[in-house]
Amino acid sequence: MATKILLQLMLVVAVAVLAVEATGAVEFTYNGFGGARLSLDGMATVTPSGLLLLTNDTNMSKGHAFHPDPVTFRRPATNDTRNITMPSFSTTFVFAIVSEFLDLSTSGFVFLIAPSKDLSTAMPQQYLGLFNRSDNGDPRNRVFAVEFDTVRNPEFADIDNNHVGVDVNSLNSTASATAGYYHDDGEEEEEFRNLSLISREPMQVWVDYDAAATEVTVTMAPVRSPRPRRPLISSKIDLSTVISDEAYLGFSSASSIVLVKHYVLGWSFSLGGTPAPPLDYRNLPKLPRIGPKPRSKALIVALPIATTAAVLAAVAAGFVLLRRRIKYAELREDWETEFGPHRFAFKDLHHATGGFKDTRLLGVGGFGRVYRGVLPSSGTEVAVKRVSHESRQGMKEFVAEVVSIGRLRHRNLVQLLGYCRRKGELLLVYDYMPNGSLDKHLHSHGGYDVRLELDWARRFHVIRGVAAGLLYMHEDWDQVVVHRDIKASNVLLDAEMNGRVGDFGLARLYDHGADPQTTHVVGTMGYLAPELVRTGKATTRSDVFAFGAFLLEVACGRRPIEEEDGVDDDDDRFVLVEWVLGHWREGAIVGAVDARLGSAFDAAEADLVLRLGLACLHPAPAARPTMRQVMHYLDGSATLPDLPETYATFNTPAAMEIYKPKFFDSWSTWRSTTSTATSGAAMSDIALSGGR
Template identity: 60%
Template sequence: MARPNMKPIVLLFLKLLLIGLSAPQLIAGDETQKFVYSGFASANLTLDGTASVTPSGLLELTNGTVMSMGHAFHPAPLRLRDSPNGSIQSFSASFVFGIISIYDVSSHGLTMLVAPSKDLSKAMPVQYLGLFNGLNNGNTTNHIFAVELDTWQNAEFGDIDYNHVGVDINGLSSEKSHTAGFFHDQNGTFENLTLGSQEAMQVWVDYDREKTQIDVTMAPLNMTTKPKRPIVSARYNLSAVLKDVAYIGFSSSTGTIKTQHYVLGWSFAMNGPAPVINLSMLPKLPRDHPKGRRSWVLDIVLPVGTAVVLLSLGAIAFLLVRRHFRYAEVRDNWEVEFGPHRFSYKDLYHATGGFEDKNLLGVGGFGRVYKGVLQKSRLKIAVKRVSHDSKQGMKEFIAEIVSIGRLQNRNLVPLLGYCRRKGELLLVYEYMPNGSLDKYLHGKEDNTILSWAQRFQVIKGIASGLLYLHEEWEKVVVHRDIKASNVLLDNEMNGRLGDFGLARLYDHGIDPDYTCGWHHRLPSSRAGTQRKCHSSY
């Protein structure tokens, strides 16, 4: 009689055992740890910052907000070692991404990372890509491995260009990096890919525990197979970096340029190739750029005869020669290292309407300031023309202009770059549409009076900017000339500190009395008498 009564209990036990065995084993010690997301519409990810999943299933890491960051992690941890004292196991990952910017350039990039925790709240945006900050960048205690897709060249990290892929260990100075692109399997030639092209691309990351080798490969989405040759190959033993249990995910950040970073699909596997992402199921990237339209001039010119074409070519040649002399610049070989911080005089000339008086914002002791709009990006700028008649100290001066250009804080007037032409130096800033604070305080701006709430907002903003200059940046910057005329107001009436002409720069922990700063190096006719460098408007 006991045998029939035991049968239902045995069957119930077997059912519970089968249910337990069929559940996902994401931290098991076997070799089957893997997952695949072909879109994220129903994904249970851990998100923070600006990261979110759109209704169409896109993982949006940054949403276009300037100087922001976002993180997304697979929720379950991964056990990376098969024994307590064992080495990190081999793993492979693949993901499809896209970067969209409202301008021709984007900032700053995204990473796929493996970290001991999902908490990156102490990280900073802009050049730190939402991974590190100015204090912990490069520390071995971070225990972070990342592959960066970087669309901004930062000299402080030794970036090779503004469009590269890098392997990062505990910091943003890449162990190895390469310009974004892929090698053709047939002939081995390299083809460049632009990360911010608004097109989807696929990346593969592979770690081999036996060879202690990291390989990164990428390709456009229309390629049917993974290229055989990776663009980055780095020998590094991740057993000395990663913890036994870690989390895998993405980080991203923006600077002053509105940029959106997306992930469309993602897969991962331990001790085997990453599962294939179903490309047909991926959501589409948003399209926000207008389609080109044929010019009616082209339709008329095409039927014109050979004689007219020859005359046109002659006229064009004449104009090009004339334009060459009009836009001639001063360039030295050493300026190559400053890369994208240099603007062409032609672009600045057209942006300001030929430096017409109607675009004149003001006149100071060190030059005139003009407003303008860059033709390609439609970015509003302010251009200061500073006269100089000496080559002495020019290299050092421009090097420090580029250094100050790396300051990234919403309460500082951004210095975007420079240009040199004949006897003048042109400094390029972000345009502040509401002018300087003194015009409002002293009733010079159409009798507009600031409310106490607006005044308090300006005070808080400038205080935040000073905190960044004194304590949060990699160097200590002492402004030394804070006054209403040096506080500019953006389109939302937020205060931004400008005019670093009397500022001093020195290392943290150094007595400023023994630091000369950069202000004595201005190569202008007035530098010898006033020893001042005017680097903001």
């Protein structure tokens, strides 16, 4: 009898095991990651306290962490192998993003389900270590992800710089929302409360997939808060067409120039329709202390005594401290509170540049000197521009840069990281551009081999980058930003030879739809639009004109206007646009391409760039394309219309009447009256690249 009962029990257990295997149920919980067998690569590591740290202090790198074993998402529901189903699943995790700065971050992270743990081809920065330029959006990725992004990237159509998105094979989210949660206080309508992803506070996320309804929901709330009844995101997605039969679960993140640490404190998962196991908040590891330790009672009692002793010591060493205070003195004014980006202490900049030693000098411009530095707190390389405070034009340039570039965020614009003011001088801190200005490479300053440094593919890549930056300034930012000095020397090249627009010292801002105000004519000869010389109104169309001159300069390797030594006659000046027009009228426009390239260039792309340059240089502002149209032409999504046979430029009577008398015949007078403004235009180029 006992044997019979034992056999029956064994049969029940066997049936239960088979049922679990048939349904493919999987479940795991990590209350901290100490001793966990996670599969880590890149920067990812588990700290001694049990925190999963995805990113550290390494710039431009990435980190991945995966549950070690693959999860089988599909298996036969019955003995019929043709009936294979995709089960529901649920996961929850607690995370925290800790930025070096309270109000600035340059990367986020993602929870992902992928067919492989190998993400070696993924890129850092905005790609979050998940995809790269070529495979973003490829349906063969078979990747489902939920992103927590702290930067608004127009490239991916992000809604803001603090959002959650549901991603399928692409960082262009299928559904997204500003980070936050719906607080239920018993009222009929739930209140939405924002959450700052970079608040340094831990938050909990729940991601659920209902296979029957083919619906993904994402919910979040501050840690230890009840799970909100209403999810933040609810999106119809059939993941059976996305997730592979066997896939890996994990997290991915990447770093950039601003140091950001991404922590995961706990994680659980359930496959098969049951909710993810709850996390034990008591056993979750604690985040590292941020800021000073709280004062103890003993310290509160002893503080007055210590203060008195400190005052006496300060009196004894007053002379030394006074000299030190004068050495590092700074200035602050009311307008800086409203417009200023991150402010650096002069002491930090002094140490970063080795006391502004001559060995760190990058170049000398019209307003001061520029130094290469390394920030002591982060190890980030920067360029520090030291501007004379007594110069009225220098102050004007400084304010314009702080107000404009200090708030712009785009991968093809040189980033102003911060500033400092002290008696007698201003200091601007920029991203350091290791490859200097495009002008240096294009015109062979410093012994560069143009054939190696600037082949056609790199030139076309730089052109597209500059165009994307100008489109962001003209149409995609909160206000219209007119640069007023687009030229090769104001385009800087980063470590990957990406083109970035720099030097916003002459920039002007106005609201979309508003009429720009008349200003002094500033800029560089050869890039100034005829209507700007005539009316003094800088518009996006005048920027497009300068961009057209830039296109011809990059393609042909020659400056827009070249003067021979000792020749003052206007007729003897070389005008690049006239030279290109001559080739166009002869039906051989690609003959104007930089001869140093030989035949190593894409003829179709060269033809497009040269004709687009002529279209942008049209004397009539309304006939020029907008920067959005320019991007369509460069991307191949629109065909550039043929130039009219009656195309007019500087050699026509009408254009000569408008432009030439104001420029060429009185060039020496114009140059003497605007030398201060144009020297300002050269300053940022020196600041970021070490001279021309």
